[in-house]
Amino acid sequence: MSVTTFKVPVGPQHPALKEPENFTFTVEGESIVKAEVRVGYAHKGIEKLMESKTYLQNIPLVERICGICNTAHTICYTQNVEYLYDKAPPRRAEYLRVLIEELNRIHSHLLWLGVVGHEVGFDTLFMYVWRDREIILDLIEALTGNRVSMSFTTIGGTRRDISPQIESKMRKGMDILEERTEYYKRTVPVDPTILARSKEVGILTPEEAVQLCAVGPMRRASTLRDDVRSDDPYAAHDEVPFNVISYDTCDFYARIMVRVDETLEAINQVRYCLDHMPTGPIRIRLPNTPPIAEAVSKVEAPRGEDMHYVRSNGTDKPARYKVRAPTLANLAPLLQTMTSRGKYEVNVADIPVLLAGIDPCMCCMDRSVRFVEPSKGKTWVWTMEQLKKYTRKSVRRPLSGNVAGR
């Protein structure tokens, strides 16, 4: 009996996807034999725009690469610019950066846990977690003046200091959050709904994780113990102690537990930062123009390793800026988890759960432009020169004036 395969397109507009991406699944009956992804639907042109703004003006822009892990991107950016000057921020600012980064991690992981509850069909968990997330959002608002876009870090330090009132509020908030997160940690391993949808779903073996360069909780759920905070400490992470969490079941269940445990670790890190916060200034003033140099900085975002590259050319604007967001690195492992191989079978019903498993943030990731002609199945990439040549050939009238002008 011959087996017929079908192609199931999912996206760019689809109820199971929160963001526009296109997946094509080749299915044999119920099991997926091949998964393909086409990215580029949410390209925002941030890198190009950054080249036309000064280093200080770029901070709010970098923050908008990703809404949820905005702190990771701002810390990465400001750190990167400080590398250009070859200056380090004051110690207190570094502690404040760790503090806000871990608060952001708690917020991001709780948000993700709620989404997972929703995806596996356990909406009570979703409601519980998102209610508790309000505590952390209120704390962030009290510290930075905004719930999500924090604008806390700046070149040479941080912009706000922590007051004793906010500190005591934060300690109380952390106590409640710890109690609640412990409760989720007890609930997840015994809840039949979560176990049925997560155990032995989306297997990614350690070898595959290394080969396909998985990052963040996705990598740590496959027994590997890699974390930028411990491998290559930045800010005050060399002093703030924490355990690198890893689980050995390599499935979706491990990804849930890694994130729940990381939330607990982050709570402890916040407490340590509050206890051991050094005194002193929170910011050093740096000149507007950095020297000609290039730099790379890495930050462990809630979704994994975030990498930024900058090259300066002696003006107050960067000559080139490159962002590698964690979701891009996690796409290849995602496709691997979505492919049936050997005795391991993936069903169509697992797609939303597996997709949620990498904590996707597609619009952080869409950086490059690739031209696609779907009818011929042809794809290609143009250099800037080729693109200019094409534009000159096809555009009859010369472009003039400020296009976006007032």
Added chain:
Amino acid sequence: MSLAAELFRNLVKGRATILYPFKDREKVHVPEGLRGKLAYYRERCIGCSMCFRVCPSETVEMIEDARGKRPRFYLDRCTHCQQCEDVCPTKAIELTKQFENLGFNRKEMILE
């Protein structure tokens, strides 16, 4: 068991929402240090253009009036990043706690 406790706790708690635009305006939680609507004090301004230089979203335009150079703010473009307040040497700009910042006409959103 814990669900039942949760249920009873929520039953006695009362409602969590407020009838915001119509009633209970004072009950809206506004934290200290909220980055709200921009306020500008002409008498303190020296026209140094620092706010113009740091603004990421082209909210600030420098104009001339009888007393010399001064900024004009297009509030519909403001991202509330507070960088103008941070750099202002004379504290002529302040981000107030007022969070209602809407208008039906772009011309209403210009702060002179």
